[in-house]
Amino acid sequence: MSFQFDHRQLADEMEIFFLNEEIGAGLPVWLPNGVAIRESLEGFMKKLENKAGYQRVVSPHLAKGSLYDRSGHLRAFGDNMYPPIKGSEEGEHYYLKPMNCPHHHKVFSSSLRSYRQLPLRIAEYGQVYRFENSGSLKGLSRVRGLSQNDAHIYVNPKDSKQEILSVLELHEYCYRVLGLKGYRYRLSKSDKNRPNDFDGPQELWCESEEILRQCLTEKGLDFFEADGEAAFYGPKIDVQMKLNHGHEESIASIQIDFNSGEKFDLSFISSSGESQRPWVIHRAPLGSHERFVSLLLEYYDGALPGWLCPVQLYILPVNEEHLSFAEDIASKLSDNGIRVFVDHNLGSLSKRILFAHRLRPLFKMVLGKNEISSGDVSMQGRDGDRIVNLRHVSDFLLKRIAIPE
Ligand SMILES: [Zn+2]
Known part of the structure; x- marks a missing residue:
């Protein structure tokens, strides 16, 4: 672990990416050396995910506003979304997607699902856009266009603990191969004093937070708990690491979501023949290419492990x-x-x-x-x-x- 140099300086010397005012603030263009790193990471993850039973999809970069109304993104995340685009002759509005989740929920509901197909693991290196404040933009680590190492796992709630344990194992394996040390896990919970910021019944929050706590404990991982850091649709485990400015930041997260099943009317036929709602696990061990490559450059002072070297x-x-x-x-x-x-x-x-x-x-x-x-x-x-x-x-x-x- 080094963190002696800012990734922007390293990336300049190593010809990783550039930013251009005419293209737009926070919209990096990857150069061939940067693409070599991205593709190595992507190839590595695809192989691992393939082995772990994930299936890959590709979804469009934009969708109708009604999709994000349903997901709750417009309400909870609207300030971080690009303004709407006129997307049809009837004047319907479309938005650049800020997250891949709603698209993947639609993949799940695109056919009849049985308990035998679960957990259904849908993966995509998905491009998303977020309207970050211009003052907070920084090289590759804070951008407006990013490509996420995303997946959504649709699981029978009773099997969610087992699946979270597998996802944690995948995280640990990735970080071991990448040689990353010095991170710890954070159990990010809701804030009981701000119930309006966190969707769904209190019992489900308690139950799912307890599942995450048990998984971290059983795996013997170093973790701490934080109130009010959950996503609006469920609690999460964040991977926290101290970066070059000394601040601890999240580099990845695993989230339990017991709300999207209801919102998107997702269901599967249970073993007793009844219709049941799945829970969704959102996970991205390598976060986004942009953020992760900036982290790796700083972590290794540009001297990346052989397989990632441009x-x-x-x-x-x-x-x-x-x-x-x-x-x-x-x-x-x-x-x-x-x-x-x-x-x-x-x-x-x-x-x-x-x-x-x-x-x-x-x-x-x-x-x-x-x-x-x-x-x-x-x-x-x-x-x-x-x-x-x-x-x-x-x-x-x-x-x-x-x-x-
Ligand atoms: Zn998601």
Whole structure:
């Protein structure tokens, strides 16, 4: 854990994203190096979720106001939504979606559901838009357009504890692989003094808060409780981490929702043949790409783990005559799934080696006549140098960019 630098400075040097006034405040454009990180994270999550029984959907970026009326977002979250857009000839209004939940509820109700299909886990890397105050916008960590590692799990209420335990396990696994430490969990409850801010009967709040408490306790996780931090539709477990400014912030959450079943008229046929309401679990272990990549950049001071590194090998040909040899090697390595950058600036080598640092590559390799004639190259890594024969460079790198188990 480092947090020495602001992610905006790191992202600038590493060419991760940019913001442009003409495009709009808080609407980052991801550059190829940033996309490499996003896609690695996304590929990792999709594989995990696939194994855990999630099914993927893709939903549109906007929907009718009536959908958000029904979900309660217009009432509880309206200030954070973009103003309505005229979306039909009849003058009906549409909104950019601030959350994926209502769309996923519609996926659930799009066909008749039986208890045998539950838990039904619907996942999407969903793009959402939030009208954040311009003063609070900050690089990638506070934006107006973001892509969430989202999923909604429709569960028989009696099985919700078991499912929350699995979701917690998934969180712990992700953070272990990503090497994240120094976070703790927060049980975010309603505030009994502000009942209007929290939908649904008191007994259900108590019951579901107790389920979350039991899950955290059984898993032996470090947690504390906080009143008034719940979502308006149910209590949640937040993952809290101290970021570079020293403040503790939520990086992800797991929410129990016993309200949306009623609001969206969701039902499944129980084992006794009766119609029953499911509960919904909202979860996003990696939050949004925007927020999570900003966190990872600061956490690692840009020196990301090998599998997430945008540049896994940075090749520096000594001069022009070594360039095509370097391009050949790069092309073979990239066929094997390794991300390689070849430096075409053929000035002073020592200056170029120093400059290479801005991209925080996993390894650097200088390629000149000695290396080409002997076949042995020096792989300059973060923990020192290793001599590797060119025939083995691919295997050497593949081992170092594998996702840890
Ligand atoms: Zn949700």
